[in-house]
Amino acid sequence: MTRVDLHGAPETMLATLYARALDADALGDGWARDIVARIDYDWERTGITARNAPGVTLRVRHFDTWARQFLAVHPEAVVLHLGCGLDGRYHRLDPGPGVEWFDVDYPDVAVLREQFYPPREHCHIVAASVTDPEWLTTVPADRPTLILAEGLTMYLAEADGVALLRRLVARFPSGELQFDAFNPLGIALQWTNTPVRRSGATLRWGIRGPADILDAVPGTRLLAWVPVFESEGFAGLSAGYRAMAAVMNRVPGLRTMAQFHRYAF
Numbered sequence: 001m002t003r004v005d006l007h008g009a010p011e012t013m014l015a016t017l018y019a020r021a022l023d024a025d026a027l028g029d030g031w032a033r034d035i036v037a038r039i040d041y042d043w044e045r046t047g048i049t050a051r052n053a054p055g056v057t058l059r060v061r062h063f064d065t066w067a068r069q070f071l072a073v074h075p076e077a078v079v080l081h082l083g084c085g086l087d088g089r090y091h092r093l094d095p096g097p098g099v100e101w102f103d104v105d106y107p108d109v110a111v112l113r114e115q116f117y118p119p120r121e122h123c124h125i126v127a128a129s130v131t132d133p134e135w136l137t138t139v140p141a142d143r144p145t146l147i148l149a150e151g152l153t154m155y156l157a158e159a160d161g162v163a164l165l166r167r168l169v170a171r172f173p174s175g176e177l178q179f180d181a182f183n184p185l186g187i188a189l190q191w192t193n194t195p196v197r198r199s200g201a202t203l204r205w206g207i208r209g210p211a212d213i214l215d216a217v218p219g220t221r222l223l224a225w226v227p228v229f230e231s232e233g234f235a236g237l238s239a240g241y242r243a244m245a246a247v248m249n250r251v252p253g254l255r256t257m258a259q260f261h262r263y264a265f
């Protein structure tokens, strides 16, 4: 068993890992279940249960679908999987050899990735803060590029997040940005988010909608913007969740509390 001693934003990736482990069969993610079995951690601390895990993993499915769509059109691509945590998206999607995949997260998390996932020729681990411009110099910049960040933007300061997106869009010839975001109300209500509260992490960047990105990041074009409560995945959840969404959707601010964003550049 590996003892994991993480705090702040890196610790929150254990909550999403645990959700994927509990929903492993539906997600096709035996990796998550195996990794959880090998980590010595008080999983109850995440607040994730078999009952609420599907409310977390709908986001995983959503980005698996969008990423598959991109890779189907661009079999020779670069993928930057930012703030990857211990997510085995590369293994779930199993892209062909034309794809160079970069999993980027803080060094403490990268070390765990190296321990739990076997090396693959076209899948690289980058141990760095996503906001550090240095690591980008190791990534080829001659192919369509998918920039995917699940559960990351809210942890960044707005100035850092905008600078990161600008840097990425300026560096690669073309591609897509796919990420989720909280709006300012979601940031204000962060105390209701159990893994965030218990880890001591702070959520910072609230994005109101696509205009915030289109105005701040030159060269982006909106492909899709989906409030999570209106997503296909949410419609597939239990009646309790759907009733909650119906109420949330009537309250301005709550409807767009969590959002999926997709842009071309």
Ligand SMILES: C[S@@+](CC[C@H](N)C(=O)[O-])C[C@H]1O[C@@H](n2cnc3c(N)ncnc32)[C@H](O)[C@@H]1O
Pocket (backbone or CB within 6 Å): 009, 010, 011, 012, 013, 016, 017, 082, 083, 084, 085, 086, 087, 104, 105, 106, 109, 128, 129, 130, 131, 149, 150, 151, 152, 155, 156
């Ligand atoms: C909620 S977890 C999501 C992890 C993974 N994407 C998933 O869905 O399981 C947030 C992740 O973002 C990472 N993170 C936050 N800020 C970061 C930064 N500045 N640079 C690199 N990683 C960061 C954390 O270490 C953590 O792994």
